[in-house]
Amino acid sequence: MERAELLNLLQRLKEGAVTADEVIRRVERGTFEDLGYAKLDHHRVRRVGFPEVVFAEGKANEHLLAICQAHLKVHAKLLVTRLSSERQTALASQLPPGHYNPRARTWSFGLDERGLQGDVLVLCAGTADLPVAEEAYETARLMGSRTELIADVGVAGLHRLLNHQQRLSETRVLVVVAGMEGALPTVAGGLTRAPVIAVPTSVGYGTGLGGVSALLTMLNSCAAGVTVTNIDNGFGAGFAAALINHPPGE
Numbered sequence: 001m002e003r004a005e006l007l008n009l010l011q012r013l014k015e016g017a018v019t020a021d022e023v024i025r026r027v028e029r030g031t032f033e034d035l036g037y038a039k040l041d042h043h044r045v046r047r048v049g050f051p052e053v054v055f056a057e058g059k060a061n062e063h064l065l066a067i068c069q070a071h072l073k074v075h076a077k078l079l080v081t082r083l084s085s086e087r088q089t090a091l092a093s094q095l096p097p098g099h100y101n102p103r104a105r106t107w108s109f110g111l112d113e114r115g116l117q118g119d120v121l122v123l124c125a126g127t128a129d130l131p132v133a134e135e136a137y138e139t140a141r142l143m144g145s146r147t148e149l150i151a152d153v154g155v156a157g158l159h160r161l162l163n164h165q166q167r168l169s170e171t172r173v174l175v176v177v178a179g180m181e182g183a184l185p186t187v188a189g190g191l192t193r194a195p196v197i198a199v200p201t202s203v204g205y206g207t208g209l210g211g212v213s214a215l216l217t218m219l220n221s222c223a224a225g226v227t228v229t230n231i232d233n234g235f236g237a238g239f240a241a242a243l244i245n246h247p248p249g250e
Contacts, residue, residue, distance in 0.1 A: 033074075038067050042074050049243070050143050051075040053235070056083035056105075065091050072096060077110035079142050081135065081235050104134035104234070108142045116146040118245035120238075121171035123161075123188060125154035125178035128203045132234040133177040136199065139238025140175075145245045147238075155183045161191075168192040173241040177234065179203025182214025189223030195244060196226045197237045 012018045033040040045051045051071065056064055064080075064087070071078050072095070085102045092100075098109040120140045124133035133149060140147045153161040161184075168174065168191045177199040178184040185198035198221070200214035207213060211231035218228045229236045 033070055035066060035070060037063050040067065040070055040074075045075060050239070051077055053239075054078065054080045056080050056087065056107075061087060061090060065094055068095055072109060075110075077142060078108070079139060079235075080107040081105065081139075083107050099138075101134055101138050103131050104138050105131070106135055106138040106235075108138055111142050112144075115144060116141065118145050119170070119172040120145045120147040120175065120241045120245050121167065121173070121194075122147065122149045122175045122238075122241075123153055123177065123184065124149065124151040125176075125180070125184045126203065127152055129177045129179055129201045132199055132201045132232050133175075135234030136175045136177065136238035136241070137234075139235050140242045140245070143239065143242035143246075145173075145242045153184070154178065154180075155187055158187070161187065165191055168194075173197070173244045175199065175237045175241050177201060177237070178218075179211060179214050180208060182217035185218050185226050185228075186221040186223045189221065189226045194225075196223070197241055198226050198228045199234055199237045200228070200231050202232055 009023055013020065013023050031043045033042060041052045054067055068078060068080065083105050088100050088107055096109060098107050099111060100107045122133050122137050124130055130151060133151065137147050137149045150164055153164065168188060171192065171194050174188060174192055174194045174196045176185040176188050176196055179201035180203065182200050185196055189196045198218040200211045200218055202211035204213065215228065215231055218226065
């Protein structure tokens with residue numbers, strides 16, 4: 001809650017226009033809202049520049065719906081991650097219109113395409129990595145970044161990546177998503193001055209170990225400027241890229 005808003009509320013209390021209980025509820029709502037099964041961190045947008053994101057997996061539909069409804073009463077923007085198509089269909093009629101990406105499994109509300117700024121480029125090694133890459137793309141866009149996704153430019157066909165070398169040199173932040181051996185971030189990191197956020201995916205055969213092999217390759221990258229997220233964490237990469245591209249308050 002902003003200082004001016006709090007002072008106004010206290011003045012209204014003094015005048016008898018609101019009750020003490022209402023003031024307490026408003027102040028609490030300015031920090032977090034207790035739903036019993038969830039405490040919504042409404043103040044997070046002021047601390048980190050973006051509202052709390054809702055992770056759908058593991059939540060009952062009725063809890064997820066109530067969380068989204070309470071969130072949208074306070075914030076214009078909402079991002080729901082790891083949401084299946086079936087669950088989105090079941091909840092859609094009870095929430096305002098939003099944008100659902102079935103491949104990324106993201107549901108976003110409040111995107112303002114006119115206000116997009118900067119430049120985030122998402123590279124995807126293979127078509128099988130697209131769900132993670134699109135999660136990064138949707139996250140960065142909702143956070144206000146102008147974002148582009150280039151797919152299927154893995155190192156097994158290096159000429160495909162080199163065809164976009166000029167674009168790599170222009171971007172402000174680069175997110176590189178790859179499974180299998182996970183070599184693409186190192187190659188891309190040698191072609192751009194932008195910071196590279198590498199995302200290992202769980203795509204691959206047996207010794208890929210569900211993305212562990214790609215993760216270790218990326219952690220051992222010899223390219224300067226490469227940082228690494230957790231396996232399949234497109235959301236984390238998109239969030240970090242947006243903060244680098246357009247820091248809160250910039």
